Amino acid sequence: MLTNRTPQLGLDHSGIDTRAEIHWNLMTPQLVEQAVSRGEGRLAKDGPLVVETGKHTGRSAQDKFIVRDFETDESVWWGKTNRPMEPDAFARLKADFLEALKTRETLFVQDLFGGSQPANRVRVRVVNELAWHNLFIRTMLVRPDASELAGFDPEFTIIDLPSFKADPERHGCRSETVIAVNFSERLILIGGTAYAGEMKKSVFGLLNYLLPPQGIMPMHCSANIGPEGDTAIFFGLSGTGKTTLSADASRTLIGDDEHGWSDSAVFNFEGGCYAKMIRLSEEAEPEIYATTRRFGTVLENVVMDDATRTLDLDDGSLAENTRGAYPIDFIPNASDSNMGPVPANVIMLTADAFGVLPPIAKLTPDQAMYHFLSGYTAKVAGTEIGVTEPEATFSTCFGAPFMPRHP
Numbered sequence: 001m002l003t004n005r006t007p008q009l010g011l012d013h014s015g016i017d018t019r020a021e022i023h024w025n026l027m028t029p030q031l032v033e034q035a036v037s038r039g040e041g042r043l044a045k046d047g048p049l050v051v052e053t054g055k056h057t058g059r060s061a062q063d064k065f066i067v068r069d070f071e072t073d074e075s076v077w078w079g080k081t082n083r084p085m086e087p088d089a090f091a092r093l094k095a096d097f098l099e100a101l102k103t104r105e106t107l108f109v110q111d112l113f114g115g116s117q118p119a120n121r122v123r124v125r126v127v128n129e130l131a132w133h134n135l136f137i138r139t140m141l142v143r144p145d146a147s148e149l150a151g152f153d154p155e156f157t158i159i160d161l162p163s164f165k166a167d168p169e170r171h172g173c174r175s176e177t178v179i180a181v182n183f184s185e186r187l188i189l190i191g192g193t194a195y196a197g198e199m200k201k202s203v204f205g206l207l208n209y210l211l212p213p214q215g216i217m218p219m220h221c222s223a224n225i226g227p228e229g230d231t232a233i234f235f236g237l238s239g240t241g242k243t244t245l246s247a248d249a250s251r252t253l254i255g256d257d258e259h260g261w262s263d264s265a266v267f268n269f270e271g272g273c274y275a276k277m278i279r280l281s282e283e284a285e286p287e288i289y290a291t292t293r294r295f296g297t298v299l300e301n302v303v304m305d306d307a308t309r310t311l312d313l314d315d316g317s318l319a320e321n322t323r324g325a326y327p328i329d330f331i332p333n334a335s336d337s338n339m340g341p342v343p344a345n346v347i348m349l350t351a352d353a354f355g356v357l358p359p360i361a362k363l364t365p366d367q368a369m370y371h372f373l374s375g376y377t378a379k380v381a382g383t384e385i386g387v388t389e390p391e392a393t394f395s396t397c398f399g400a401p402f403m404p405r406h407p
Contacts, residue, residue, distance in 0.1 A: 089172025
């Protein structure tokens with residue numbers, strides 16, 4: 001018999017009025033069944049769920065907005081990575097999202113944590129129209145115990161409707177795709193894209209906004225622990241090697257992408273990993289490769305033979321940015337707590353595609369601070385829409401696209 005996973009505070013608590021059948025906090029097997037029965041994805045030969053994200057196979061960085069109001073006017077680092085949206089435009093967008101929810105027959109909702117350290121986490125409720133999106137975000141964030149669900153009181157709500165098409169004139173956005181963040185209303189609206197990574201990075205943006213005033217440094221990095229208890233962190237943009245390096249079998253994995261550095265620990269923001277799959281090698285990356293042969297992994301835009309259901313990880317015809325989402329404990333040497341001591345080693349993965357820097361350089365403290373703030377690096381193909389070749393860039397703290405606050 002399944003434990004009741006329905007919280008006492010329903011969607012009306014988040015201002016959502018809908019006649020849809022609500023699937024609350026379904027677990028992985030149920031969500032896989034839903035996704036397959038609804039035609040959202042197919043099972044590969046060895047168990048993973050294989051899905052396609054359509055025209056959006058990376059983040060729509062140009063379509064992300066933050067509502068500019070009394071809360072954010074002086075606190076947000078406005079510019080090309082943090083575009084403003086007027087409160088009135090957001091109000092119209094929100095009204096249209098809520099109207100769209102009224103017409104849905106089925107919705108999937110997960111109550112989750114952003115952050116593994118209990119004292120420094122955010123409670124997030126995610127509302128999806130797609131079962132596989134609900135599975136993805138359940139896989140990627142920190143999953144509460146069943147006993148924590150009944151009294152779950154969300155601090156932020158994310159509504160993700162890929163079928164929703166924004167109207168730039170009415171909603172104050174750029175295209176039919178929109179990611180709109182309202183810190184005052186504690187609401188994030190995602191529409192016009194089926195790329196699930198938008199949800200993951202939206203939570204990262206929340207923590208980048210909420211934690212610095214508490215004296216905690218959010219980091220776009222992977223982290224692991226050596227045999228003698230020494231923590232290493234690996235800064236880098238998406239697709240530059242964080243997941244691969246952190247999965248070293250000789251060290252204990254803390255996490256592969258997003259962390260906080262508090263006075264007492266480095267702690268993972270997530271409960272899963274999101275690895276690039278294109279041309280993944282069993283010989284070079286056996287731990288990650290093994291996840292492509294497991295039930296519970298979600299594979300995005302990976303090509304699969306229709307008859308045999310065999311995967312072809314070398315085929316980039318659907319996307320260069322093929323991805324796999326899997327629970328962190330699929331990596332055998334993962335930490336039970338997703339936490340470790342404060343760092344002893346800091347590594348910056350420049351992904352220098354143009355030979356400007358030496359392959360390896362040991363920096364003085366001053367050099368390290370300068371390079372961290374200047375953030376010379378490269379965007380790699382597929383991680384953002386429009387990036388098809390390595391593209392030199394300066395990304396402050398190796399995470400500028402996800403930093404609402406000024407560094």
